[in-house]
Structures are given as structure tokens and as C-alpha cells.
Amino acid sequence: MNLIDIYLVDDHALFREGLKFLLSGLDSIGAIYEADNGQQFLDGMRKHPVDLALIDIEMPVVNGVDAARHALELCPNLKIIALSMYSDESYYVSMIDAGANGFLLKNSNFAEVKRAIENVLVGKNYFSLEILQAIMKGQRNKPQLTPHDQPLTEREADVLVRICQGLSNAEIADLLNLSKRTVDKHRENLLQKTQSKNTASLVIYAIKNSYYQI
16 A cells, blocks of 8 residues: 655644644554645655645745645645635635645544545545535525626536536546546536636535535
8 A cells, every 4th residue: 555645734833743643643644744834845845745735824934825836836746635724715715726625624623634635635625514614604695607607508517516526537427428538528618617727616616506515
């Protein structure tokens, strides 16, 4: 089994130490590196590229959003889980736009942290339930339109739901009796129509517009 190398990026040493202690007890975890700001993390990534980074948003020197964006330029395959004390939309949207695969509140229990790591490492997205509930609450009475008022087709909506369920394009193709190339095109159209930068953005869009219910 290949071990997972992780970077913990947070300016609170006690939080990092506690999380490192818990993660080190998992059989799947290899090296665990630490940084107390975004610049230290980026410098470290050049020496020790890792599989996954858990990154706090609010940090000195270089914040989490900029750190995530630059880290993905260094290592495009890096998986990122954003950490924050707050469930405010501006926090998770900025990190998702930067390329984060998931978002955890810092008061999450370790079982949820472990679940989030497992999800993002297999290509899925993960958001704390409190984040998803905040999205639904904030958008309940505020319908969203696509940027050019382009409604999704029935098939695009079907594909979007499967994306939210964490299925790969190949799995969606099998489930809907389509070719993978067709699903690839639907995903491309969805990203364009919704002006989403990545899969995580698509999930947020789907929840906001009631295509997907949690």
C-alpha cells in the first residue's frame, strides 16, 4: 500500500500538533510535514511534494487561498482540503476557486477529517455538513441563474447529479448508458454554462440551484 504524505498548514501550533498526532496513528499515512504560513508551505513543497495538504485560510505572510493556488502550480495533482473556523460563503468559495477539493470547519471531529481525506484522495469532493447546510439556508429564497440564463438540459442535469455523488466520468457513462466521450462533453458544457472552475464549484452550483439535495 502506498502511504499518503501530508502537509499541515496552519499558524496555530497546538492545532497542528493535535492533528498530526491523530493522523500519525493511521496506517495509510506516511510523512507529515508542517508549516505555519503559506510561504513556508510553498518553500517546503519544493523540497517535499506531498499528496495532500490541509490548509488554513487565514494565515500570515501568504494566506491559504494564495498558497493553494501557487501549490497547485507547483504540483497539479495535489489534493487540498481547506480549513476554517467559519462557514461564511466567502471563505469556501475563494478556496474552491483556488482549487481546493474540500472544506472542513476546524471544529470537525477526527472521524470527519478522516472521511474527508479518504474522499478527496479518490477524486471526490468533501464539504462539512455545516457548510452544505449554510449553502442551502443562504440560497433557499434566492434563486440562482446561469451566467447567460442558459438552462441545463435534462441530460446535463442527470450528469450533474452523478458528479455530485462523486462518480467518475466512466462510472457515469456506464450508469446512464452513454459513451465516456459524451459524458466528457457534458461535463465540459456544465463547467462552461455555470462558469465553474472545477468539480467542487459544480457541486456548490448544483446545491444552490436545487439540482442536488443533501
